[in-house]
């Protein structure tokens with residue numbers, strides 16, 4: 001192996017941040033004067049090792065749709081690096097990613113290591129191991145914050161050492177995010193000698209050994225920075241749409257042309273920089289007269305993302321009920337049969353089932369669709385622990401994101417942030433308002449495709465003659481409802497009321513008690529339901 005001196009070799013370690021634009025870690029490695037640059041990604045068995053026992057193809061932690069998206073993103077990153085005279089060095093970790101990185105640092109005699117900082121617990125432990133090794137070996141380490149608009153640690157510091165627990169207090173502290181690093185350049189330092197290392201071509205999902213995938217639908221979202229930038233430009237081209245963007249007003253049943261940007265998978269893997277996205281939206285705002293404002297605007301959505309990153313970073317045990325100071329302690333039920341019916345899209349409520357099937361097939365659903373199924377599983381109908389639903393989302397979403405997913409499950413289950421547990425999405429009337437013909441249901445549940453419009457949301461009410469004509473007998477071809485919504489939702493309200501009454505938890509001592517929050521009609525702190533439009537939606541879709 002060619003001996004590289006410490007001064008001449010740098011490594012940029014990709015994990016998220018799978019992009020070339022606005023990539024401060026790559027930028028620093030490029031500029032540090034090293035004659036050789038090693039751009040590395042390590043395939044992590046924790047996420048990729050096949051699990052034949054899983055409910056659907058993929059690993060225990062990632063469904064096949066997300067794995068495919070990751071591999072496409074790696075292929076695109078490699079292509080973009082090659083255009084700059086470099087390439088992606090793809091390594092496989094036997095077990096521990098940190099060990100693989102440390103070995104490469106040593107074997108390639110790296111003098112400077114650059115990687116984007118990460119705030120998830122798993123990543124923090126992994127990165128500490130690598131950083132400790134690098135420091136002990138005299139390797140300079142640079143870990144810029146570039147996955148989020150702001151530095152969560154800095155916001156927490158500015159807030160006196162605690163994370164701000166309402167959106168309003170968060171944006172009051174946050175200010176304006178830093179500019180993206182968008183300098184154009186035409187080449188990167190060449191890759192150094194990699195010696196005996198086995199460098200992999202980007203594998204396909206089939207090559208990772210997930211079994212027969214011939215029946216799996218390929219989701220309509222292709223991974224990678226190139227697609228991320230194309231998709232962002234396409235979304236922002238319609239300036240009026242951007243200026244009027246008002247979440248949660250969109251149609252959750254729109255699937256051919258979704259009502260929102262579907263940039264979440266690209267932001268999750270860092271194929272798109274949230275700072276670049278934010279600044280491109282600002283450019284649109286500068287070119288129009290009026291535009292919506294946070295929390296409902298498009299920039300408002302990115303701020304929600306940062307809000308959850310900050311709270312999760314500063315809250316011990318954020319991803320569980322036990323030991324989590326901001327989480328209401330609720331005695332959730334255990335019922336594996338009901339849980340599996342929900343997970344597998346077999347609750348007998350077509351609106352709920354179609355969403356769960358979209359999740360399994362596409363790995364993405366509209367925000368209000370996520371609201372519907374999360375509410376149904378927890379405080380709306382089944383009274384099952386939010387952590388069980390969180391696990392299913394965490395595995396199957398392409399945009400699966402530790403901070404955002406846990407934050408939203410805490411929210412939707414009325415365990416934290418939002419406390420109006422009496423407001424329950426109806427699994428019948430909520431979807432019907434947007435899509436009275438049930439086109440969304442017909443697409444994702446083909447067995448219901450010939451059910452007449454008047455029964456599509458409640459097929460169990462169709463006379464047998466109609467069921468026969470539609471070739472769908474309820475209880476045989478499609479399940480009967482697993483619970484009666486009216487009875488179940490009333491029971492849930494009662495149990496939530498009891499749990500709240502017996503809870504001695506003060507969810508947020510510094511910023512007002514939950515009871516005050518629930519009384520407030522309109523507040524930036526209320527992610528969705530405070531907004532007058534969604535308050536109306538929820539009011540009219542309450543269980544009758």
Ligand SMILES: Cc1cc2nc3c(=O)[nH]c(=O)nc-3n(C[C@H](O)[C@H](O)[C@H](O)COP(=O)(O)OP(=O)(O)OC[C@H]3O[C@@H](n4cnc5c(N)ncnc54)[C@H](O)[C@@H]3O)c2cc1C
Pocket residue numbers: 247260261262263264265267268301302304305306308365366367368370371374393397399400401402404405406408409412
């Ligand atoms: C139970 C539940 C679980 C969720 N889990 C995830 C998850 O694992 N990963 C994830 O990215 N989003 C999650 N969300 C938030 C939200 O539903 C998605 O970010 C959004 O639907 C993605 O679609 P989009 O890119 O078209 O969003 P847009 O409306 O176009 O918004 C642009 C970006 O803003 C961010 N954003 C939007 N809404 C939220 C929000 N409520 N909280 C935080 N950031 C937001 C996302 O990065 C999104 O891509 C969850 C929501 C619920 C109710």
